[in-house]
Amino acid sequence: MAATSLSLQIDARWRAATTPPDRPCGMEDIETASSSVVIVRGKEADGSGFWVTPSIVMTNNHVVDHNPDLKVGKDFPATVLATDSVRDIALLSVPNVYPEPVPLRGIEEMPRLADDLYVIGHPIGRNLTVSKGIVSALTNDDYDDRQYIQTDAAISSGSSGGPVVDRCGRVVGMATQTLRGAENVGYAIAWSQLSSHMDRMLKVVEGSSPEERELTYPSDQTEVVAKYYSTLGAGELAEAYDFYSASRKARLPYESWAQGLGKTVFIRLVSVTPGDKSNSVKVHFYSTEEVNAETWEWRTGEFEGTWTLTREGGLWKMNESNIKDITKPTTSP
Incomplete structure (x- = not known):
């Protein structure tokens, strides 16, 4: 399969769509964002993901790692396009989906403490849910440049890989993990990190061998x-x-x-x-x-x-x- 057939180019319109709508943001924007969130099913486990182009879904690497027979939604076969195991990012190729999926918008700016956040996903592989919380803290990894958003919004098993959005429905991060033994302590990988590493991952795929x-x-x-x-x-x-x-x-x-x-x-x-x-x-x-x-x-x-x-x-x-x-x-x- 030729690399060009993988639809690796990020939609310029989606790149530019990082400003909030002219009207005040509200639940309508959260509902719109929810329509671009999917369940990622595999032989061993389920998780969540979201469209970043009309043919590429972003999710966590731990959702797809050692998890064969991947499908997005109920019927669409998915192929692992690229992964970043350390940063827990995976990109899935899901071609020929109709009607054409609408990619989520992202925002490079980090949220502020106490900003409202919404975690969208499929906990335990079930129906789509939306959990509301706030930004509890902004943290950095002890060893490298990884940035995380800490939130008290519920991140359950199966929600991993789902988007964390602001009140305008823009992606500020991706749900990745919860702190065991603690209530209402969840983490999301910041969108600024996801965006830059996605670009790098796709460029590597473009130069990959048959x-x-x-x-x-x-x-x-x-x-x-x-x-x-x-x-x-x-x-x-x-x-x-x-x-x-x-x-x-x-x-x-x-x-x-x-x-x-x-x-x-x-x-x-x-x-x-x-x-x-x-x-x-x-x-x-x-x-x-x-x-x-x-x-x-x-x-x-x-x-x-x-x-x-x-x-x-x-x-x-x-x-x-x-x-x-x-x-x-x-x-x-």
Whole structure:
């Protein structure tokens, strides 16, 4: 499939439509925005999403990751176009939808504290709901440039990937997570971040190889490494091993590699960034493994280093690694 057929160009009219209507904003605008929100169904889980062009839906990466047989709405098959695992963004290609979807408008300006917000989505895979709240805080990630909007509006399971809009129906963010153990504490990725990274992701797709498009394989080297770790953390060892080059597989047979992993149960990526060389990627992550199942003993280590990738069959494959354990020793009380 040619890249041009994926309708990658962002609609200029949607780009320009960032100003509120001439009349006062109200519930009519929220209702209009709701019509551009969809349910994203998969074999393993459901989530929410919204149209950013007439043929592209934005949602969370964790909604589509390891979740085959994706559909938007009831009947429209969806293909993963591009993902950003670290920032939890995914773009889905959904062609030939009729009537043509209306993309949501976004606003680059960050909301202010105590501004009204509306979370629109499909909690637990059910009917569309709208939850009202306010901006409780504006926060930054501890490790990089990620910006989040904290809100007390309800963000339930299944609402992930849905838009967070202002009273004019403009997207200010995308619902991504809630804080476990706390009531009315939810987070949204700021639209200014979503917009800039969407542009970058689409440009990468435009330059992808036929093999990458056919296999929906990441065409960005950093995303190849990120997908490797998310796949490894999901326990899908055979799929993770397939990110290795033929040369690395020859040096490290699957059985030896799998046995050497121990009982890793969770991997949290902190950052995945381009390395100093054109085919290298820097990574920083935490890995938790089971020490004793009977006593529920776990151990978490911190790691960072570099991967070198090689081009193989039109795909980027992970070839050499230099990963170091930088875990700080625990001190006795």
